[in-house]
Every structure is written in structure tokens, then in C-alpha cells.
Amino acid sequence: MPARVLSGMRSTGKLHLGHYHGVLANWLRLQEEYECFFFVADWHALTTDYAEPGKIRENAVEMTIDWLSVGIDPRKATVFRQSFVKAHAELFVLLSMITPLSWLERNPTYKEQLQEIRDKDLHTFGFLGYPVLQTADIIIYRAEKVPVGIDQAPHLELSREIARRFNHFYGEVFPEPQTILTSQPRVLGTDGRKMSKSYNNAIFLSDPPDAVERKMLHMMTDTARKRRSDPGNPDVCPLFITFHLLYSDEPTIQWVREGCTGALIGCTECKRSVIPRVLAMLEPVRKRRAEFEKDPGGVEAILEEGSMKAREAAEATMAEARKAIGLETSRGARPGR
Numbered sequence: 001m002p003a004r005v006l007s008g009m010r011s012t013g014k015l016h017l018g019h020y021h022g023v024l025a026n027w028l029r030l031q032e033e034y035e036c037f038f039f040v041a042d043w044h045a046l047t048t049d050y051a052e053p054g055k056i057r058e059n060a061v062e063m064t065i066d067w068l069s070v071g072i073d074p075r076k077a078t079v080f081r082q083s084f085v086k087a088h089a090e091l092f093v094l095l096s097m098i099t100p101l102s103w104l105e106r107n108p109t110y111k112e113q114l115q116e117i118r119d120k121d122l123h124t125f126g127f128l129g130y131p132v133l134q135t136a137d138i139i140i141y142r143a144e145k146v147p148v149g150i151d152q153a154p155h156l157e158l159s160r161e162i163a164r165r166f167n168h169f170y171g172e173v174f175p176e177p178q179t180i181l182t183s184q185p186r187v188l189g190t191d192g193r194k195m196s197k198s199y200n201n202a203i204f205l206s207d208p209p210d211a212v213e214r215k216m217l218h219m220m221t222d223t224a225r226k227r228r229s230d231p232g233n234p235d236v237c238p239l240f241i242t243f244h245l246l247y248s249d250e251p252t253i254q255w256v257r258e259g260c261t262g263a264l265i266g267c268t269e270c271k272r273s274v275i276p277r278v279l280a281m282l283e284p285v286r287k288r289r290a291e292f293e294k295d296p297g298g299v300e301a302i303l304e305e306g307s308m309k310a311r312e313a314a315e316a317t318m319a320e321a322r323k324a325i326g327l328e329t330s331r332g333a334r335p336g337r
Contacts, residue, residue, distance in 0.1 A: 006143035018195035084307035
């Protein structure tokens with residue numbers, strides 16, 4: 001039996017190339033090698049968007065369409081919605097009883113986002129306690145491996161500590177999840193910052209070809225290169241770092257390096273040399289997306305079917321957790337979904 005992998009994404013709507021190269025390309029590989037559970041983290045979306053929950057269902061469907069469009073296959077992986085599996089919430093409550101407050105307060109992401117996100121009140125229990133819910137998400141499926149980038153590894157270590165503490169008090173119920181460290185390419189947006197929907201600098205998987213071309217033609221390059229006759233530095237150029245290094249072959253990369261540093265080509269030439277490669281990658285994704293968009297009910301059915309499978313796995317684990325604590329389900333009672 002292959003090892004079990006779990007990973008999820010917050011339901012924030014349509015996905016962009018940063019999501020593809022940072023997460024989805026890795027999921028495509030993992031679904032061929034492991035037993036994978038991929039979930040729409042709609043409860044996690046509420047930790048920051050609790051005041052505007054109206055779009056969460058729509059965003060969940062849009063994001064799932066992107067997953068299916070790039071090739072995530074519900075026949076190979078269990079694709080489900082977090083909120084459809086109520087056992088996540090039950091385990092979250094149980095874990096919250098044993099998790100020291102100091103563990104959550106020292107979380108570097110918690111501190112950073114309190115500083116960075118000023119337009120929302122994040123001084124809530126839900127936001128402070130999201131690592132506990134994240135732990136429940138993982139260990140309720142006894143996931144042995146969790147794919148994370150190097151900057152996210154400390155989050156998983158906290159999950160390991162919480163699982164270890166539960167096992168110390170109540171017996172060995174949960175395996176400690178191990179990291180699958182994944183390389184996350186630098187995917188920069190059109191303004192040179194990290195590609196992000198909130199920065200309005202993203203190229204979306206669902207963008208039509210003319211929008212992709214327009215965005216790339218307006219993308220920031222080496223800001224020190226004011227005129228075509230000025231030599232440039234590809235290693236500080238957002239277009240080169242993101243698109244040529246991800247999409248171009250070695251001869252093209254060498255041509256760009258020589259042409260840019262020697263002022264032999266202009267930035268527009270550089271952009272136009274890689275745009276067809278990006279469009280070629282996105283074309284089949286866009287076509288598959290159009291088919292799924294015709295049947296949003298079918299997409300919701302995929303999430304429901306995957307959630308039924310996830311509920312079975314989660315409930316089997318919860319039965320053991322309740323028994324370990326001494327909270328066995330009363331006679332005749334059936335846990336809700």
C-alpha cells in the first residue's frame with residue numbers, strides 16, 4: 001500500500017501560475033506515486049475572510065475546476081471539501097484542549113501576518129488556532145507525508161509536536177507526519193513582486209490568450225535598463241527569472257542572456273520569445289476548464305463523492321481517538337458528516 005499524502009489549498013478562487021508551479025505541478029507527480037488526499041480548505045479561508053463568507057462556495061468550485069483542468073484526477077486522488085467532513089472540527093476541538101497557548105503565539109507566520117495584513121482584524125481565536133485545525137486536517141487521515149516548501153516546514157513541525165503530545169497523554173493513535181520538501185520556483189508577478197491575486201499582478205490559469213500576452217508584454221523587466229542600448233542583467237529581471245527559466249529551452253536562455261547583457265535585443269523581443277511557450281502550456285488547461293465550467297454541478301458532485309470517501313477515513317480515525325480519550329460514541333448515536 002503506498003504511503004498516504006495530504007495537502008490542501010485555501011478556497012480563494014481562481015488560481016494563477018504561482019499556484020501551478022508552487023503546488024499543482026507537484027500534486028500531479030504525487031498522485032501517481034502515493035495515496036493522495038487533496039482538500040479545499042474552506043474553513044481555513046474563514047480565518048481571514050470571516051466577515052465576507054459569501055464567495056467561499058463559489059471560490060471552492062472555481063479552485064476545484066482549476067485543479068481538474070491541470071490534471072488532478074479524482075480517480076487517482078481523493079478530492080474533497082474540508083467543511084464537508086465534520087470530523088475535522090471534532091478533532092480540532094480535542095487537540096485544542098492539549099495545545100499550549102505558547103506554541104501558537106510563537107508561530108512566526110502568525111506574527112508576520114498580524115503585521116502585514118492591516119485591513120482585517122486577525123486578533124481572533126480562529127486565526128491564532130489555525131495550526132491546530134491544520135494538524136487535525138493532517139492527522140485525521142493518518143497522513144504519513146505532507147508536501148511543503150522549506151519556509152513551511154516549521155508549520156509541520158508544530159503539527160508533529162501536537163500529535164506527539166496527544167499520543168503522550170492518550171496512547172499511540174496518530175503517526176507523526178513527515179515532510180516532503182518540495183522546490184518552489186520563484187514565480188514573480190507582472191510588477192516584480194511575488195505573484196498574488198491581492199497584488200493584482202497575476203497571470204491566471206483561466207486567462208484567455210490575449211490577456212496572457214497583454215500582461216506579459218507589460219511585465220516589469222530589469223529596471224536599470226532604461227533604453228534598448230543599455231546592457232541588462234537577466235538575473236534581476238522578473239520576466240527572465242520567472243518565465244524564461246521555467247519555460248524556455250537552454251539555447252533560448254543563452255540567447256536571452258547574451259542579447260540582454262550585450263544590449264543586442266530589447267525587452268519586447270525578450271518577452272515575445274517566451275510568450276508562445278506560456279500560451280502552449282496554458283492552452284490545454286484552458287480547454288479543459290471550459291468543459292468543466294459548463295457543468296459546475298458535476299464539479300460539486302466530484303467534491304461530494306470525494307468527501308464521502310474522506311469521511312469514512314476520518315471517522316475510522318476518530319473512533320480510535322475517542323476511545324483513547326474515553327469519549328466513545330454513545331449507543332445508537334451516529335456522528336454527523
